[in-house]
């Protein structure tokens with residue numbers, strides 16, 4: 001297995017972690033990869049592939065047809081790289097555990113996870129001469145982000161470091177300080193206590209201000225931005241879709257957002273990332289609140305019809321706006337009382353599942 005390079009692909013909407021190895025004959029793509037096009041970062045891999053085809057005429061097999069099915073999509077990787085591991089988000093199995101376990105359980109494959117055990121064990125035992133490791137983050141069939149590491153002399157954990165990083169979508173990662181200060185983490189083990197693996201993080205303050213580039217959140221969580229919900233079971237994979245680190249809370253993975261406006265005032269919500277997923281709504285009053293200048297601790301309104309109405313206006317959209325009124329909600333659920341609309345929603349993004 002001389003001269004092999006490994007790939008890690010993490011699919012996101014169906015988040016997948018793929019590792020592959022490249023054959024030693026791969027001599028025709030020795031130069032640096034093309035610069036990512038900042039306007040079109042997700043197409044970078046296509047540019048790379050175009051470059052490979054240009055430099056290796058006739059060598060490359062036709063690309064297998066991409067299908068909608070996440071299992072096949074993620075498996076149809078480039079022949080220049082060998083799949084070692086693929087991990088899918090939201091399946092209730094820790095990606096870290098699947099990556100580190102000695103005994104791969106093929107029952108994982110029902111959820112589209114993959115591990116090539118012969119490559120994995122060889123790598124683990126230092127018998128796989130890995131040249132490069134590629135970690136790709138997928139959203140469905142689309143590569144959203146890709147990291148390439150120098151894999152020479154690495155083992156299954158040690159390839160994932162800043163010093164081995166060759167390229168990433170994030171301009172500020174290569175020079176970011178990882179000096180051991182709290183919150184500066186770049187490792188597969190990550191932050192065990194907080195349940196964050198495959199973790200590239202820059203800063204800890206509070207949950208609201210933590211910043212980083214990549215996190216695979218498992219069952220154990222300590223911040224709302226990690227928390228699994230019924231709609232988004234663990235593990236969830238968060239990463240910056242910009243060209244630099246993000247405040248995790250802004251990714252708004254599974255963080256429930258809340259908006260309240262008084263009746264007849266404009267209501268609007270928007271997601272910077274992803275689309276609106278309305279979880280709960282009430283046009284009326286919650287128990288014991290003093291919102292909208294009214295002290296009445298009298299609950300009223302119907303969450304079911306409120307939710308239906310708000311979902312009709314907002315569900316699945318990047319933004320929505322309307323005036324919450326008796327007309328809009330088809331009647332007055334609490335005559336005399338001043339009402340408001342309160343909506344709990346998620347920004348549900350394909351990079352967070």
Ligand SMILES: *[C@@H]1O[C@H](CO)[C@@H](O)[C@H](O)[C@H]1NC(C)=O
Pocket residue numbers: 105106107
């Ligand atoms: C594999 O996983 C299944 C389902 O979790 C479990 O029932 C089975 O015992 C496991 N097999 C091994 C060999 O660990």
Ligand SMILES: *[C@@H]1O[C@H](CO)[C@@H](O)[C@H](O)[C@H]1NC(C)=O
Pocket residue numbers: 082116117118119
């Ligand atoms: C694992 O990778 C090797 C080398 O690419 C390949 O020959 C083998 O078929 C793969 N095994 C599985 C189960 O995919």
